[in-house]
Ligand SMILES: Nc1ncnc2c1ncn2[C@@H]1O[C@H](COP(=O)(O)OP(=O)(O)OP(=O)(O)O)[C@@H](O)[C@H]1O
């Protein structure tokens with residue numbers, strides 16, 4: 001855990017709902033009282049382009065939610081609306097139960113944003129940039145908090161450098177420090193690791209996890225599917241302004257992920273024998289490989305039977321291996337066809 005992150009409890013509930021001191025389990029609170037609640041959100045830009053079209057989404061307290069989608073899908077627009085940078089054309093957004101338009105200052109103070117585009121004053125120092133950000137939210141100066149933040153992001157040695165003298169990866173870390181300077185409860189990371197080297201990407205993942213461990217809710221967009229696969233509790237896929245899927249990552253992988261068993265045959269076949277027609281089998285490698293595709297748990301149980309039936313049919317194999325479809329395969333299918341594979 002990073003030292004600057006403290007140990008604040010975010011999900012305290014009002015006394016009247018909580019009863020005599022006994023707190024309901026965290027999961028129940030998370031389900032009934034989402035940190036972010038978006039309903040029927042739409043955005044039509046002046047050009048007439050429908051960037052968002054009736055988006056409904058709830059973000060649970062303390063989760064890491066990854067929003068995936070191709071270029072132009074509407075991810076940055078959605079984040080921009082929640083952060084008050086883009087005006088919605090319709091719908092409603094609530095942060096911690098409060099409307100973002102009617103209660104702008106209070107809701108905005110709960111949010112941290114690491115924007116997709118790097119925009120900072122080139123000649124300002126790292127320290128000035130980050131402390132100014134905190135001040136914007138009306139928080140009193142807290143040099144000790146900023147020091148912990150800069151140390152945790154390996155920026156402390158560079159605190160007197162002007163922004164212009166930093167590398168791209170360092171600038172991105174300054175943006176993260178800025179976004180965390182006022183101790184937000186909900187952090188948006190819009191492609192936080194675009195153009196960042198592998199090592200720094202791993203550091204950022206660790207940082208995001210440690211933030212989550214202290215109760216900060218995280219919504220990130222990414223084009224690196226492995227990032228979502230590695231980090232997210234839930235995944236949303238947006239395409240052409242519509243949310244086409246929201247699901248637990250583990251459930252998504254279980255439901256949509258298919259597996260393949262490939263058998264390297266001793267003798268090539270010209271066609272799948274009729275006796276094996278009940279299995280999802282295909283020949284590959286010019287008949288020298290037999291590929292069995294299975295996804296449902298029931299089909300998995302068929303492997304032993306398949307091997308017996310192969311033996312009975314006189315089909316021998318010299319080697320076998322299995323492969324599992326990745327989140328990337330699932331994502332490509334979803335955004336190409338608009339429906340799950
Ligand atoms: N200020 C704007 N004026 C007009 N159209 C815009 C504006 N900002 C975004 N758009 C359009 O809205 C659509 C959604 O853009 P958005 O930036 O939200 O996509 P994105 O999912 O973040 O894409 P990327 O992965 O490339 O960052 C795009 O077609 C984009 O061209």
Ligand SMILES: [Mg+2]
Pocket residue numbers: 075076077116190
């Ligand atoms: Mg974007």
